[in-house]
Amino acid sequence: MQTVDIQSNQFLGQCHPLALVLYFGELFTGLLLFNHVLITGLFFLALCGLCSWYFGSRTVWRLVRSVLSLMGLILVLNILLNHSGASWWQITIGTWHWGVSQVGVLYGATMALSLGGMIMAFMLFNGCVTTSQLRALLNPVAPRLAMLLTLAIRFVNLFIQQFRRLILLQRTRGSVVTAGPWRQRLTKTGSLLRVLLLGSISRAMETAILMEARGYGGRQHSQYRHYRWRLADTLFTLMASGLFVMVLGLRVRGWGITMNVRDLPGILATDWWVVGAASLLVGLPLIGEGLYRLCQN
Structure with missing residues (x-):
């Protein structure tokens, strides 16, 4: 895939490298915290939309098409290897018996969406941090x-x-x-x-x-470009850290996580709190983009 960088007149292009590294570290950690299909699907779709905003829908669609093949492979392998739980579809040929289990489909979809979210987040990181x-x-x-x-x-x-x-x-x-x-x-x-x-x-x-x-x-090295920490970097880092602490606190309370993969189909009311906090964390650059353009005008 061709490397695409975020323009310098955009919000993420103006952020300090330390603020960007901290934000993406929190974003990658958030992707690893949850194993619920609703939350992982939200992360994947939100990151696709965020990448489309910065890089264009065509560039993101080319990447998504290549990622979907890998995600489909993970889903198929989980369906073939995981037969626990209730079966959605069964086939029997002589003494050979094979079925598609509910747990295999949902757990495979969760793993595939997590991997897709990680790839989209890395694409955004590669375009932001030069x-x-x-x-x-x-x-x-x-x-x-x-x-x-x-x-x-x-x-x-x-x-x-x-x-x-x-x-x-x-x-x-x-x-x-x-x-x-x-x-x-x-x-x-x-x-x-x-x-x-x-x-x-x-x-x-x-x-x-x-x-x-x-x-x-x-002993001393010259530097072509120097980056200065600004007030916008402080506000962006504080907001991102606050949202990450909120997501981490919800994870510690057991919200948005399933200790048993057979409970994956259930969507509880507490899961929507995690969805809201994760949406704000992923969409924080867009909020900063709007405030940045408002200040520029």
């Missing part, structure tokens, strides 16, 4: 780790771009990598990867020389 922001955040603590992380992300993006260009170049020459027997496709892909590997080594050596000329390895 490599320069990560480097500025990690430089005071672990400068070597910050530089390695920046180089790794940069080289992965370059690797993907060069691979796509090579595929398009091969198509202009009449050679389609995805056509033919699988042995032939594997051979063509291997030859392209060999070319990319040689180019990556050459770019890595060039980058090392440029870094040495810039003075990396010394």
Whole structure:
């Protein structure tokens, strides 16, 4: 998938990197706290809507189509392996008996929606937090780790771009990598990867020389862009932390969680409190976006 960044004139594009990391840490933790199909489905749909707001519906739909295949695989595996609880549908052929259980369907849907929500949240994180922001955040603590992380992300993006260009170049020459027997496709892909590997080594050596000329390895490092903590970052962090503490408190009380997977179909009145708090946590960037545009006008 092509990397899409949030524009600098939007609210999340103006936030401090520390505020963004704290918010997404709370968001990822919230996705792991609950195993109710209603809440996980809400997280997935809300994150899809949030990504559509920032990246566009077409970009998100392309990602959702690829994610749905993985989610469907998880659902099918749970249906095939989990036969506990009441059966919704059964089939018997001779001595072979197989059925679709209610627990298998609901638990598989919960796991699939949780995975889909994590992928959508990571897409939003990848578009909000750039490599320069990560480097500025990690430089005071672990400068070597910050530089390695920046180089790794940069080289992965370059690797993907060069691979796509090579595929398009091969198509202009009449050679389609995805056509033919699988042995032939594997051979063509291997030859392209060999070319990319040689180019990556050459770019890595060039980058090392440029870094040495810039003075990396010394005690002090220069920074191209500096980020300042503002009042909006404080308000955003306080609101996100308050909502996260509320969600965590509801989880501690046992709301929105099922200790027995056979109770997954039940939707209690307390679950809607969790839905409301989780909706506010996920939709907090949109609230900040509205207030930011109101202040700009």
